[in-house]
Amino acid sequence: MGSNGFGEYDHRIDYVFKIVLIGDSTVGKSQLLSRFSRNEFSLESKSTIGVEFQTRTIVVDHKTVKAQIWDTAGQERYRAITSAYYRGAVGAMVVYDITKQQTFEHVPRWLEELRSHADNNIVIMLVGNKADLGSLRAVSVEDAKEFAEKEGLFFIETSALESTNVESAFYTVLSEIYRIVSRKVLLTNNSQRAGSASLRAGTNIELLNAADDVVKVKKSTCCSS
Numbered sequence: 001m002g003s004n005g006f007g008e009y010d011h012r013i014d015y016v017f018k019i020v021l022i023g024d025s026t027v028g029k030s031q032l033l034s035r036f037s038r039n040e041f042s043l044e045s046k047s048t049i050g051v052e053f054q055t056r057t058i059v060v061d062h063k064t065v066k067a068q069i070w071d072t073a074g075q076e077r078y079r080a081i082t083s084a085y086y087r088g089a090v091g092a093m094v095v096y097d098i099t100k101q102q103t104f105e106h107v108p109r110w111l112e113e114l115r116s117h118a119d120n121n122i123v124i125m126l127v128g129n130k131a132d133l134g135s136l137r138a139v140s141v142e143d144a145k146e147f148a149e150k151e152g153l154f155f156i157e158t159s160a161l162e163s164t165n166v167e168s169a170f171y172t173v174l175s176e177i178y179r180i181v182s183r184k185v186l187l188t189n190n191s192q193r194a195g196s197a198s199l200r201a202g203t204n205i206e207l208l209n210a211a212d213d214v215v216k217v218k219k220s221t222c223c224s225s
Contacts, residue, residue, distance in 0.1 A: 014063040017177050018088050019170075020070045020118075022110045023095035024103040028129040031160035032095065033071045036170050041161055058171070060178045067174055086117035090181075091124070091173045098128045098157065099136040104144070111151065123176045125154040127169055132159040 021029040030052070034040045037054035053070040070085050086092075094110050096103040107126065114124070126148045128139060141157065148155035154172055158165040 012064065013057065013066045015178065015181065016066045016068055017090050017174060018068045018070065019091040019093065019173060020072060020086060020089045020114070021093050021095060022072050022114060023093075023127075024097075024100075024106050024110075027095045027097040027100075027103050028160050029093075029095050030071050032093070032127070032129060032158065032166060032169075033069055035160045035163055035166045037069065039163070041163075056170075058174065060171075060175050061182070063178065065174055065178060067170065069170075086114060089118050090122060090177050092118065092122055093125050093127045093169065093173065094153070095127045095129050096139065097130050098139045099130055099133050101138040104128075104139040107147070121180070123154075123173050123180070124151075125156065125169060125173050126151075128155075128157040129160060131157040131164055132162045 021033060023029055031041055033052075033054055034042065037056045053068060055066055055068050057064060057066045059065070070089070072085060092114055094107055094114070096107055098104075111124070114122070126144060128141075128144050144157075145155055147153075154176070156165050156169050156172070158169055160166060
């Protein structure tokens with residue numbers, strides 16, 4: 001296996017999960033991605049142009065999971081370009097800046113766009129970034145928690161600068177996706193034993209019929225820093 005958690009593993013990949021980062025420009029999406037994928041943070045970071053992605057391979061329940069994380073530009077003029085990249089995503093992080101109320105007010109718009117393009121049961125986490133700037137806070141933890149619970153989202157506050165809760169945010173999303181997929185595999189295997197056709201290697205597993213479980217877990221595990 002990779003020795004530092006940021007390299008690739010030397011054995012086969014069991015799952016590849018596509019995650020998208022969405023939210024207004026300058027909320028810190030690229031910094032979150034850089035911190036998680038390479039454990040780096042740059043004060044000179046510039047706004048993303050179009051779409052970029054990074055990968056990181058982790059182990060969840062003894063399975064090797066490769067996270068393919070897409071960073072979509074928040075600028076309005078790139079919205080038409082990036083919308084196609086929601087397709088195939090099984091997880092999403094909707095990011096706002098805790099010091100800018102407007103970025104939080106725009107979250108419903110981002111959710112609407114996400115849900116119009118992605119699978120109905122996509123795992124979504126609401127992320128309040130820049131928690132290191134607590135003295136400049138404009139969005140309360142309580143308001144964000146209330147919104148997340150109403151929408152059935154996970155919630156966490158992070159600081160890409162201080163690396164606070166970044167690992168927890170991504171691991172929570174990836175672990176929840178894995179839990180749903182594992183449940184689907186179990187159901188598929190049970191169907192096979194009942195006489196259905198065997199599942200061939202490489203078959204896509206869709207996140208269907210697990211919405212009730214996901215919502216219950218989301219509403220009971222909302223968290224903050």
